[in-house]
Amino acid sequence: MPVLEKKPFAKGRQRAGDWLAVLLLLAILAGLGWLWWHEKHPEKSSPHKSPPTVPVNKNLSPLLAVPVVKMVEPEKPVVAPVPAQVAPPAVEKPNPVSPVISETDFPRPVRGILEAQIALARRAISPGSIDGAAGSQTRAAIGAFQRSENLLESGLLDTNTRAQLTLDAPVLADYTVTTNDLARLQPLGKTWLAKSQQSALEYETILECVAEKAHAHPLLVQKFNPGVDWTSLAAGTVLKIPGVSYPEPADKAAFVIIHLSGKFLEAFDADTNLLLHCPCSIAAKVEKRPVGELHVAAIAPHPNYTFDPAVFPESPEAQAIGHKLILPPGPNNPVGVAWISLDKPGYGMHGTPSPEQVGRTESHGCFRLANWDAEYLVKLVSVGMPVEVVP
Secondary structure (H helix, E strand, C coil): CCCCCCCHHHHHHHHHHHHHHHHHHHHHHHHHHHHHHHHHCCCCCCCCCCCCCCCECCCCCCCCCCECCCCCCCCCCCCCCCCCCCCCCCCCCCCCCCCCCCHHHCCEECCCHHHHHHHHHCCCECCCCECCCCCHHHHHHHHHHHHHCCCCCCCCCCHHHHHHCEECCCCEEEEECCHHHHHCCCCCCCCHHHHHCCCCCCCCCHHHHHHHHCCECHHHHHHHCCCCCCCCCCCCCEEEEECCCCCCCCCCCCEEEEECCCCEEEEECCCCCEEEEEECECECCHHHCCCEEEEEEEEEECCCEEECHHHCCCCHHHHHHCCCEEECCCCCCCCCCEEEEECCCCCEEECCCCHHHCCCCCECCCEECCHHHHHHHHHHCCCCCEEEEEC
């Protein structure tokens, strides 16, 4: 049997096949390794956008193809628009001094007890001596105002009352001391006999004189005029006082009612409109308080006063004198600047030298008023007019 020889080209074909098998095996191993690597080391997502796609010019040879890069400007971050700077509104600095109310701000509601007292007094509704305190006389005056305005009567300065009770002028007024004011001053005698020997029972001090003109307590007048030396005031000195004056009466009163329990007096016209409200002192002893209807018997402005010792049995001085004395007129006369006699002997309505004590002390039987109220009542009453005294 003939022996076959292996040809050279057959060996080369076999070697080529072996190399392909090796390369295939290596490729498989490389692929498996790549898969393993990506499983162990996954790609991290980039926070940035992918770069833009690069187009290739297809008309060029594949070997000479140059990528054509499109220039893309980087995106600008979106920024919210900033508003134009606007200057803040000017803020007025607080003034440490209370604002001054000009005269153009009137009328306006009252803002406190002092203003209420002044507004009431300008309506002839007297709170007694104006002192800025919310006492019983001020509450009674507010109650009188509330009744006259058909408001709920509480005696308190509530919202509805403030709205109705208005000021039509500044609270304070200037008062210039005159030579007549200073000329009328004189010391007041300490005894009944000494008083009877004076030419007049005038004011002792300029403070007393000015306070009475203002319907005010002397302490309040002093408070409005700090630094004033009241012992040596000269004519022409300008003082600050409550701006108070009663309205001129439009008509006479038809009747007067005196309330013993409330210690106040009220005068009304024929249509029951309130003309005057004011505090009054009443008799200390109940048996000397007449209840019922009386009538005006006589009217005497600026009267003298007949001192009768029999009326003052408790006074050793009166008993020692033993006879009647006539005391001259004046604001410091025991019955003040007015006497309105009633048809019950020994009884009347009159002024007093101590207005701050009205309604707080008690009399021998008469109805005692502040001088400014007694003086105003003289303008309202007439002889024969009824005066009703109620418990």
